[in-house]
Amino acid sequence: MKKIAIIGGGISGLTAAYRLHRLGMACTLFEAGPRLGGIVETHRENGFVIECGPDSWVAEKPWARELAIELGLGGEIIPSNDHNRLTYVLQQGALVPMPAHMRMMVPQGQAGMDSLLASSLFSEEAKRAYLQEPSRARELKDYAAAHAGEDESIAAFVARHFGQEVAEKLAAPLLSGVFGGSIHKLSVHAVMAPFVALEREHGSLIAGLASRQRTGASLFASLRSGLGGLIERMAEALPPSSLRLREGVVTLTRMDSEWKVETAQGRGFFDTVLLATPPQQTSALLAPLLPGAAELLPRDASSAIIIALAFREHFPLPPGFGFLVPEGSSESRLLAATFVDQKFAHRAPEGGRVLRAFFADEDLMDLPDSVLIRLGMNELSSILGQTLPEPAISLVRRWPASLPQYEVGHRERVSALEEQVASLSGLRLLGNAYHGVGLPDLVRQANEAAQRAASL
Ligand SMILES: Cc1cc2nc3c(=O)[nH]c(=O)nc-3n(C[C@H](O)[C@H](O)[C@H](O)COP(=O)(O)OP(=O)(O)OC[C@H]3O[C@@H](n4cnc5c(N)ncnc54)[C@H](O)[C@@H]3O)c2cc1C
Structure with a gap:
């Protein structure tokens, strides 16, 4: 054999x-x-389910779900709590909600556009750029045809559609949250291929997205x-x-x-x-x-440090999945944080809470766990505007050079x-x-x- x-x-x-x-x-x-x-690592303790690495898969891609079903875990698949899907960006000390009904930086339908126009994240100029993008479909399609097959940075791609401000305020934190990378270096062809296809077909990303049927399915899925x-x-x-x-x-x-x-x-x-x-x-x-x-x-590959904190006490949190910190922010050393028990059910026993704080700073990698936990707690307390209770469980995972750019x-x-x-x-x-x-x-x-x- x-x-x-x-x-x-x-x-x-x-x-x-x-x-x-x-x-x-x-x-x-x-x-x-x-x-x-x-x-991929899950820590289970006293009714808490704590992910030490990835916490979910993107639901529209079928292969992880199919594997789970084949392994007899079909009954364990859980959706993200999308009725509660809200992500914030840290801006001038405040958690500013990102507009809802967005597909990354592209609004989905009228609901997406309304939420974006109401958002305090963007200037009037950026909002105008959004409103005008569908009417620029021909120009954008011609550009795509003339440059077919040529790769470019995500920053250049997003700025062409919605301007520099949207690239910096929305695309940058989103991409650094997921990829730990810079929009000025990341390849749009490799990282955002579906958007490149939309541009090729429709010119306008807003019009292209609107033409696609929405399934209504959750964005992420995980296992109970x-x-x-x-x-x-x-x-x-x-x-x-x-x-x-x-x-x-x-x-x-x-x-x-x-x-x-x-x-x-x-x-x-x-x-x-x-x-x-x-x-x-x-x-x-x-x-x-x-x-x-x-x-x-x-x-290059970016590094991540995860500080996971599980609490027995319930305390108030802003509704939603968590927040992102813009790259190079002087306001916090955090990269992002997830309000885990709000993103998924079955993560904490009744009344409990789980938070995950992410750092991407190489300089922090060698600090002892206790120092990293304290740093994570302090950063979260200061951003959330409250002193967090002592966690029942706290753990640290270091994933050096784990996300190739x-x-x-x-x-x-x-x-x-x-x-x-x-x-x-x-x-x-x-x-x-x-x-x-x-x-x-x-x-x-x-x-x-x-x-x-x-x-x-
Ligand atoms: C913090 C974080 C959060 C993430 N969140 C998500 C998410 O929510 N959803 C999602 O879909 N993806 C997420 N990802 C991405 C995803 O988790 C990874 O891309 C994926 O787990 C990588 O799997 P892998 O098997 O390719 O590599 P790895 O998991 O890195 O496995 C490689 C293995 O090779 C072993 N190895 C290394 N050298 C040798 C050697 N010489 N001989 C034998 N073995 C060796 C290592 O010990 C390791 O076990 C996240 C990544 C990170 C870092």
Whole structure:
């Protein structure tokens, strides 16, 4: 039987291993750390469900949901509380609500436009730019046709439609909240492809969005007992002998017709290798095989520190999902915060609360947990204008260089890299450095890679 190795046991590598197993193929999964799941981790304690990494998937992409159902977790899928969907931006010390009924920076229908026009976030000039965008459809469509296939920054794309102010006040915090990246560097083709398609087809993003049917479904979905359920169920389905924890791969060598995979514990020989490590580790493993690979992998990846705080006491919070802090703000060191029990049900026992505070500052990475927790508490207290009670549970997770930055030209670089990798038969790249950082896209790619590996 064909021998397949998977390197990296995050959602990407583990899903590939699970899919291979379902296809009747054996594999060996090497994971450097002591646990599976990578950035996906759920902490459950005394009725609290605390996500230490991702908290949900985007509901309109089906692949994570399909995986959950296949794993017997269909009854556990919960929607985000969209009736309560409101996100704030910290501006001059106040939490200013972002307009409702928006698809990122594009208003959806009349409700979106009304909410935007009523918002105190924007100047009259920015509101005029929004009102005029649909009537500029022809000009915008012509521009898109003349520049078809040319990548650009998200800042340039948004400013063309709605002006610089909207790029800075809305797109920047949204994108730094999700990607930890700068709109001046991030690629619109790689990060906002559906909006590029709307521009190509309709010119106006507002008109394009209005022409699409709304499903009324929630924006995000999760699992009642946390996303860790996906990891646990997949791990349970796999033969224990196929899971090699604490076995980081140190070198990967192409032999005549095989791959040699070496760890500190020993070596193995495989026909196919799926490399599902973060970009820095992928770069190191590929360096001897493809000297140019490092140039084609994302150069930067942003870091995140999560401070999760669970409280037994109920205390007032502004309605909504949480807030974002604009990049470079002098008002707070936070990147964002989530009001977890307002975003999803089943996160705290009756009357309890869960908050998550995010920092992206590399300088904070080495501070002790206790200092980070205090810093998170202080920042939240000051922004929320109240002293928070002592949390019953507080935990810190550091995710250094965890979100690769898809900078302008990303898709072309990934195509070139994949072409080079294809020349080394039996090797395939997986993970969040290539075709999407979100869970649904990673599950889809892992499924495809496993199917391909099984069929070769
Ligand atoms: C703070 C944060 C919040 C997020 N929120 C969301 C969200 O709400 N929704 C969403 O869809 N996405 C979210 N994302 C993105 C998503 O969580 C990640 O893109 C995804 O989990 C990455 O999975 P992965 O398997 O590709 O990589 P990872 O989870 O990084 O896994 C890679 C694994 O490879 C292992 N490894 C490294 N080197 C070696 C080696 N040499 N040998 C063997 N193993 C090795 C690592 O230990 C790790 O376990 C978030 C990301 C972060 C950082």
